[in-house]
Amino acid sequence: MTASQRGVPDLDPRDFRDLLRYAADVAMRHWERLPDGAAYVRPPDALVAAVRAQPLPARGMSSREILDRIERDFVPYRLGVGQRRWWGFINSPPHPVGIAADLIATTLKNNCAGTSQIAVTVELTVMDWLARLVGLPAGSNGLLVSGGSMANLVALAACREAKLPGTRRRGLRSATGQPTVYASTEAHSCIVRAVELLGLGTEALRLVPVDGEYRMDVRALRETVAADRAAGLEPICIVASAGTVNTGVVDPLNAAADVAREYGCWFHVDGAYGAVGAALPELAGLYRGIERADSVALDPHKWLYVPYEAGATLVRDPATLRAMFAHRAEYLALEQDSYLEGPVWISDLGPQLTREFRALKVWAVMQAVGLEGYRELWRSDIAVAREVARRAREHPKLEVVAATDLSCFCVRYMPRGGDVNAFNRTLLDHTHRDGRMFISGTTLGGKFALRGCVTNYRSGLEDAQICIDTIVELGERLERESP
Amino acid sequence: MTASQRGVPDLDPRDFRDLLRYAADVAMRHWERLPDGAAYVRPPDALVAAVRAQPLPARGMSSREILDRIERDFVPYRLGVGQRRWWGFINSPPHPVGIAADLIATTLKNNCAGTSQIAVTVELTVMDWLARLVGLPAGSNGLLVSGGSMANLVALAACREAKLPGTRRRGLRSATGQPTVYASTEAHSCIVRAVELLGLGTEALRLVPVDGEYRMDVRALRETVAADRAAGLEPICIVASAGTVNTGVVDPLNAAADVAREYGCWFHVDGAYGAVGAALPELAGLYRGIERADSVALDPHKWLYVPYEAGATLVRDPATLRAMFAHRAEYLALEQDSYLEGPVWISDLGPQLTREFRALKVWAVMQAVGLEGYRELWRSDIAVAREVARRAREHPKLEVVAATDLSCFCVRYMPRGGDVNAFNRTLLDHTHRDGRMFISGTTLGGKFALRGCVTNYRSGLEDAQICIDTIVELGERLERESP
The missing domain is CATH 3.90.1150.10 (Aspartate Aminotransferase, domain 1)
Structure with a gap:
């Protein structure tokens, strides 16, 4: 029995190509109507109910039928990201070459955990580009993740192990002091979530006030850190925002970096949206100090116009990621001189083992x-x-x-x-x-x-x-x- | 100045479509050579060095040139996932309709955090299908994540807050006992990583031995839990594998569930690879007990032939996810009766805020x-x-x-x-x-x-x-x- 008889149609290369072309036509019709169409259309209740009610079919249906149903029932009721005046949340239209490159990456279905596949090299290259873009020194690198929430989580996890060495093994119950993290009241909610996930607890997150322009009040930051230290708490991390989510202002990075250095804290910059602004010469003054960061979060799917999902954790010292995450599974064990071994196992730098080739779309868009x-x-x-x-x-x-x-x-x-x-x-x-x-x-x-x-x-x-x-x-x- | 003058080419709908068709041709040529080609080809050192050496260009290049370079330099040096005898790790070739659907989802670039967009409904529907597939009762649901590592992390995070209520806020230093988690020595490394990330510490993870067939020895499990309880530790979670990564055996789920119930533990099944086997009538005996799980991890990108990345966390009680993750950002605050409000904010169920429309490819492949x-x-x-x-x-x-x-x-x-x-x-x-x-x-x-x-x-x-x-x-x- 051939695969197509077993429920996988379109295996003939020409059928496969035609199916993708059919999808390209659907995409084009959307692309054509989008810029001047409605920015948002709520789906009818009856459609929502019908989609919810349909069970998994016993027998499959044709791919063409499925694409037709997507175009009829789903495409019109999308968020209108990319419409000319779509300015909701922080969403950007994807660059066309990113969509095209992603189509190829999806077809390859490489697992980019490691090995000598070229995909790993492409990711390392992209991370270099991003590190330089925001002004981090040579040697900084990192990894691509799903988005800003994960990028910040990975950075704070590296910080936790760097500042409380051994807690990865012994757990947070072993911490002798009360580790504390500092961010402004305008910090993104994912910082709170990271602190919660990492077991530090929301109570360990000190939200310092902002000034009249919603920038972190660094004088208040210093006072809070000093008071906490005096009270026996253990300040481990200062998080500054480079482009707050509410108003897009940049915290006083250099002054925050001073406090971090003074108190031996990790200095993290959440620049998921705005870190790239460091590459605008006219804004250089605003970003002074970002080059001192231990880690920076930056989302290529935000202001670099890359398709979802693409976030990045940049670190000054990649060994800090390895200290937190390295964990080669036994069944991945390879000889050092093997044909398969590559420059690095990126899965040792973050929480994912299986990883899509997301670097390809980032590489393509940045080049374009x-x-x-x-x-x-x-x-x-x-x-x-x-x-x-x-x-x-x-x-x-x-x-x-x-x-x-x-x-x-x-x-x-x-x-x-x-x-x-x-x-x-x-x-x-x-x-x-x-x-x-x-x-x-x-x-x-x-x-x-x-x-x-x-x-x-x-x-x-x-x-x-x-x-x-x-x-x-x-x-x-x-x-x-x-x- | 038009957008295309500002560095975004192919904005004309027909140019856009042609670019996607060009990518479809690249994908087809790969598809054609793949089944009978080499399963793996290491990239030449000179190519690796050249890719690493290229800096971010000051001026962009054409999309066509970029796709040509991808086809020439990257496609031949991929892992050969989908080659007829590609049986490495746990990778499956993507179903063509999943690639086509993903192309459309990538073009839409919906943020599937929430709102009344139809994408949220599609995800809820897919989660219903997956829950039924593995035998969880009606009312079970969950969310799509990047893959098995995240699926297991999300489940264990929900467990942590369910069994140690308030630790999300107070942190693990507040735990009075020593919380412990149980899995077999054959459990996937991502279970270790989850325990580390969550601040429980590797030492809190008890790896119980396996029998001659590499299945969890449930007698040893019960003895370990009992001894720990007697020693004052606090057992909170039992993780069983439904399809271990090394040999693909299924742990004695029902017996493990008995121990979990006896000691008031959360019962989690890591079925990233093998949970779907529960839907094979001839294997029903093997999977008895999976229906008692509090949570199940299942990767559609593994044995459902969905393109990367697609993992799923299924939970018996979706409120357990909300208790751990709900955290609506202020700038997402909406009126209850607003035009924008949808059935659920999926971003309240897991660690991501921005989420791609990954449900579309899962829905398409499962229907096909x-x-x-x-x-x-x-x-x-x-x-x-x-x-x-x-x-x-x-x-x-x-x-x-x-x-x-x-x-x-x-x-x-x-x-x-x-x-x-x-x-x-x-x-x-x-x-x-x-x-x-x-x-x-x-x-x-x-x-x-x-x-x-x-x-x-x-x-x-x-x-x-x-x-x-x-x-x-x-x-x-x-x-x-x-x-």
Whole structure:
């Protein structure tokens, strides 16, 4: 019995190619409608119920039918990431060559744990590029992971073993002091989650206050660390943000690095979104100190326009990752001079054993854009966000809630009266129903704001105008309709 | 300035489609050569050096050039996963419709953390299918993760918070007893890694012995748990394997579940490779007790022939995941009745916030094959592995080192004299250089063995014969050449 009789169709190379081409047509039709289409469309309840109700079929169906159903039922009800004014959360449209390269990587289905396959070399190369991009010294490297949450977890795990050596083996019950970690109140929630997963406990995470611009207050940081040390606690790690998720400001990195050095702490920079800004010469002052980091988290799937999923943990000293994670399984044991042995087992540097060839899409996109190309794209994104803020500042009904260093904006509509926060929450919901753009929301200093993050190579200054017009139009309508 | 002037080419929908079609052609040429090509080719040192030496270019290059370089320099030096006799580690060739569906998902670049997008519904549906497949009761669900390491980590994290409530907040230093986890010496290394990451410490992991067939010795398990309890330790979790990585045997699940119940432990089944075998009626006896598990790890990218990366954590009670991971970021705060709100925030169930639409490829492949189709494919894989073992048993120069329940085989060549283990290590290396097949190695009871795991819809009984012939031919040559 051939494989195709056993339920795996399209095994003939030409059938295989035709199936991928058919998928490419589906992708193209989406690509064509996306930029000017609705930014978001909620799926009908009946469709949701129908998808949930369908059991696993006893017998398979044809691949073509399946793709047709995907195009009909799923594609229209996606988030509109890549629509011209999709500025929700921190999502960027994927670069086409990244999609193409990923198609090849998916077909290869290499396990990139290690061995002498070229994929391992490509990953090491990409990690070099990323380390240089943010200004880490030669010798820094690291590994690709799923995204920012994992990138920060891997870095903090390396920190835990570096600062509390042996806890990997003995566990945290063996810690004599109370290890503590420091971040600002504006740090990403994944820092909290990492501290929880690692068994340090949320109570070990000290959230230091921010200044009026939502940057870490380093004076408060130093005081907290000093007080904790005096009280017998054991400060092990300072986490600074390079591009906070709410407003995109960069913490005072150099000053935070000073405190870290003074107290013997690991210095970690969460730059999942914004670390790449270090490569913009005009922002060099803002990033001073990032080169002193022990580790940096950076997501290629954010501002490098790489398809999901692609996060990266960069470390000054790759041996710190090995000290935490190295664990060669017995069935992978190889002779040193074997034909199979490669430059490094990347699975010794992080939590995954089986790893897809995610370096290929990162390598492809970075080559296609190049450093100067990126600088132009980032400047464009920043210019769009500033244009939104500028126009909001000029508009009598709008308020800019926070400044930004990068490509975020936070604004709100000021109604004649009533609960401003409740009004803006409803207004945000109306923007989602409207669909001309997609932004999300956040609360800053008690103020609920409409928040956008521009990491979108399709956005232009004209979109900033449309964004303001949409907010004002929907806000005025909501005001008229309010009791 | 348009986006394409700013370094993002192929934005025109037709250019985009043509680029994907070009990638499809690259993929097809690989697909065509793969089944009968070399199972593995080491990349030349000069190529490795050249890839490492190239810096990030200042200016981008064309997408076509990049794909051509991928085809020329990277594709030939991949692991040959999907070659007819690729039986290394536990890798399976991807089903074509999974590659096609993934291409669409990559293009959409949905963030599947939550919202009412249809992708969330597709994931919930797939998780239902997987839970039913392994026999968990209705109401069980979970989430897709990168692979088995993460699937096991997520399950053990949920266990930690369920059995040591509040440690998420207070940390493991607050634990009054010494929490201990139990697994067999044949458990996958990712269980050790999970225990380390979670701060329990390797010393908290008790590796209980196995019987002559490398199954967990449940009598020893019970004695160890009882002795630990008597000594004041706090047993919290029993991990059984459904398909060990070395030999593919299934631990006595029902007996292990009895011990877990008796001592109030969480019962986790690592079935990353083999849990799906529970859906084979003829193996039902082997899997009795899996339905009592609190959590099961299962990798769709292993025996469901889904492209990388796709692992799954299944739990009897999804609230246990939420208790460990729920952590809605402020900037995701939404009104309950908003247009955006969906059935569940999957990011509240596991460590990732940004999540790709990995459910699409799983959904597509499972629909394409269907339950009966899978049963036929699994039976075929098992038959191939048994055929290798049968032929090895009949051959005077070969020894079968271990029995298997599923699709693994472990054999070794018996030379006239000398160090048998060293001989077989060299022999394994020679098989890699030879390229007719790809198997890996493992050590069982002090014996180094050639190990294969058949999860390959291209393999047939004739490949079992070629495998034996290759081992014997290379073994005899090595014997002749040995001093």
